[in-house]
Amino acid sequence: MTSALAQPVLSADSLTKSFSTFTAVRGASIDIHSGEVVAIIGPNGAGKTTFFDLLTGRKIPDSGTVRIFGKDVTRMPPWRRVRLGLARSFQVSSVFGTLSALENVQLGIALAKRQAWHPFGLAVRRHRDHAAALLEEVGLADRLHLPAGKLSHGDQRSLELAVALSSNPRILLLDEPTAGMGVAESAECLEHISAITRKNDIPILFVEHDMSIVFSFATRIVVLAAGEVIMNGSPAEVRANERVREVYFGENL
Incomplete structure (x- = not known):
């Protein structure tokens, strides 16, 4: 308490x-x-x-x-x-649709680590395991190589959550x-968020x-x-x- x-x-x-x-x-x-x-x-x-x-x-x-x-x-x-x-997700999904789910998270990690003049060039060579682990945490382990633009709306929101987590937030x-999600997607999204909250405090x-x-x-x-x-x-x-x-x-x- x-x-x-x-x-x-x-x-x-x-x-x-x-x-x-x-x-x-x-x-x-x-x-x-x-x-x-x-x-x-x-x-x-x-x-x-x-x-x-x-x-x-x-x-x-x-x-x-x-x-x-x-x-x-x-x-x-x-x-x-x-x-x-501090990390924030937005009401409108802000992921890069032409990049894979894995690449989106790799890029987020690279930017958080300030590995930056050409951050995506670094992202594709680094942080694969970390990015894959974050995607598994939000339920996207079997879709990590799909372009973000091909994911369902609910999966894009889950991907955005993984990107937000890539900076190791403290809040x-x-x-x-859950904007735009159906009942089942909303429940799944909240389950992932609750699990992350409990695990990482x-x-x-x-x-x-x-x-x-x-x-x-x-x-x-x-x-x-x-x-x-x-x-x-x-x-x-x-x-x-x-x-x-x-x-x-x-x-x-």
Whole structure:
């Protein structure tokens, strides 16, 4: 069980971000500790994607701070946060369709190791065993030589997870990890993610619209509405919270 005094792996304090006259995130705070699986939920326009972008460095907040293991990374670019242990997958698959699944992961490992002027040239000669092991971990051991573009949507998301793991992350951020998947694919994807979390003790922060996935997978849920955190608690606490129910206009939580 996480100690209340343990240093957060990732923390955000009073983040605010505005675009012209619209404030997408206002004073949002969060702490993620080792071993946690934390979901961010909220209605459309709640600020979930902007909040995620502030945590990963794709956007810089107008005010507030972001820390990784206590280090202030508020103005650090994404690649420097990756080197501190943060990895992110995106809602839209970002793998290279013409490269094989194995080559995609080899490239990710080479880039993480900064083996770089022509990183792919190095990737095809190195890290094959490591890449193959990561693909086995996400259930793609029998498809490692297939071009990524030929994989099913669910398998591409699994490949993206393997690429995210190639940097040996200490925290994993997932943007709608099961988006576009069927029920069976979603269950398989969550099984792989859960196994990886247990094996490596990597905390996960994820955004998800499917409430059945959120309540079956998350150990804690953060609810955003109009850019503000209105609830931060266990699935049972969130399910019972009247304000959360009001925000979702009676949706079945």
